[in-house]
Amino acid sequence: MSQHLTWDPLMIQRYNRAGPRYTSYPTAVEFTPATSDACERSALAADSDKPLSLYFHIPFCRHVCYYCGCNKIVTKHRDRAEAYLAELYREIDLKAALVDRSRPVEQLHLGGGTPTYLSDDQLRQLMTYVRQRFSLQDNESSDFSIEIDPRELGPDTLKTLRDLGFNRVSFGVQDLNERVQIAVNRVQPEEMIEAVMRDARALGFRSINIDLIYGLPHQTRSTFAETLERIIDMRPDRLSIFNYAHLPERFMPQRRINSEDLPDAPEKLAIFGTAITRLDQAGYQYIGMDHFALPDDELAIAQQKGKLHRNFQGYTTHGNCDLIGFGVSSISQIGSSFFQNQTDLGNWGEQLNKGLLPTMRQVSSTTDDLIRKTVIMSLLCHLTVKFDDLNTLFAIDSRSYLSRSTEQLREMEKDGLVTVTSEAISVTNAGRLMVRQVCMAFDAYRDENETRRFSKAI
Template identity: 65%
Template structure:
């Protein structure tokens, strides 16, 4: 894999259509309603006990609403709401822990939301002590224990507490450093606040720090975002996620507070993305794929170089071979061939747990065809190529013949020099790296069943 990214705005505009981000295949829109928790119990019963665990804890509370946000969250200033939620969360943890082998080892933990740092330092400490009491956490250097933080929601000792609890990776949203943009999206966090968090996190020894930026926000311009990039590059986070803002006010109520007339036009938005790619590449950030950049010595970049990168519901990861167990409202689990999602409202999640049921809302069991296509999509997203011989061996088929209709669908991308298909493999070219999502869509047999409006545009 080279560090070469070829920027062709006309070509990108031509292929810029809505499609999934493929944190799973089949995607979450294919999950089916679950009448009870028997399917989830079956997933645990059939689990390969030799596999390690990745735990995801969803903390849904936010003190403030960010107008761009499409996450599953509960906006409240009443911090006392956390206590009853955490008690039920512990109940869910115990219910699921009882279905796991005693020898199961946790190699990855992520607290997301919402705003996990909505919890007090004492609540965070209590939750982590509870988890460590009931799970075997790996002490390996490769173990990944991360949390999303909000710089506005940190007490004086919060970062020290998190580090003492074993967290070794932080992720937080910056989005944009321009004050007028922050005002327009209701997320005011001055540069001095971001710098203070970075400096303290470095001093405390967090081994990886990720920042999120968003392009396409109201009042953004190429010139203003360039200033944000200059500052962020100087702060030198280990990873950067540069997300496309998808304005879907009909789906996400907070976005109705954003004035559509203030959004940058399509050409300006594309120019911002192109400038991001050029500037970050010049600053020695490796383009991992799908909006993600990492320093060459970061674990993500090293895993990709070694052919060991994975992709799951947490995005790009070095621990994709773990079973993912989700806890809390709306969380998703991936256990072997099963995908499972918890109830997405606090009330229905609570009721299930009060009734001593796993709070399953939706589920899906992947078929042999799903697993084949999931492998192709993951290989393209993570490593930009997929070898037919490996597929033949893994699935005992003539994969090139089996996937012929999908390969035919890639003909326009082949003609445009974005994809190469020969007798050995499918390869994404340097010219096609920014459009790998489009190549994956050719292998998605469910996609034609859905309106494109259900997904954001590729760029």
């Protein structure tokens, strides 16, 4: 696999259609309402020797970021966190009682919202509670991570997290330009970011990620390039550069952003083009789907060895795990089934108080789903999938089975973005930035989803 991207803005504009990010297949829009928690209980209690990945959703934020489309609760009343944790412990008890305690937890992630909205004592209580009910593995391969708003860190929070076993952190930065920060209501000086990076390094966190967003109000190629240079100087192990999707009709906070202040489509495309070119020069490897990593980072190494996976936490080295979600709106992936918790805080707590799992939606994968998932995830992670591997896994003639999908790739094949041979389907170096569009050809639900709102790839 070539580590250098081909930047062709005209080709990207031609294929830059809206589509899923494929953190799962079927995607979350295919989940159907659950009439009870019976299916999730059965999935959790099933005999399995798979290791576990645990996700905890902490929905609270002290400030609203205008670009945000996450499931969050903006409040300065920190006592609400205590009530939330009480319900979260109830959910932990219900699910832990169903899962074989001998199954090791290889991965754990706190997301949100703002997980560090919780105090240091609350973080200690939560992790103590989790360790009492699950078998967390503390070794070199374990991956315990947390998303951090640098503005919401106490003087000892990073040390507390390190003491609790967290070895990976992700800092939400988005942009260092003050005018952009003011426009999206997320003001955090560069000195603050530099300080938390220094502290995280000194404390020995194994991997540090920084999130940036392009397409925000007042951004230009020049201003974003300045931000990127300063971030490169900080040398995070990973970088996520997300495309801002302006959907004010869906996300109320975005209505506070003046659409006239947003970069137009050509400028937005140029911003991302400038970014990937500079990151390539700086030695970052393009993992895929907006993610970059240094060559010695675990993600880059896993991709080089053909062991990279993708799930609701994005690219991961622990795709062999069953994922169990806790907290409002969280999603679990257990075996070939997916379950989403109630997205309304009141409904989530009400079901827990009744002794029920807070299941709201679910889907069980068909054989066709599993075949197409294998194709999509292989392309997203490794840019190729071999027909013989599919034949062996599913006892099918995959060339014939997927013929209607591969036929949809003919135009992209003519443009040199993908190759379809008798042996494999492969994304070329020129097509790496359009891999999401390649995957859409194998999405059996795509026609049904064309009226639903997805973000564009770039």
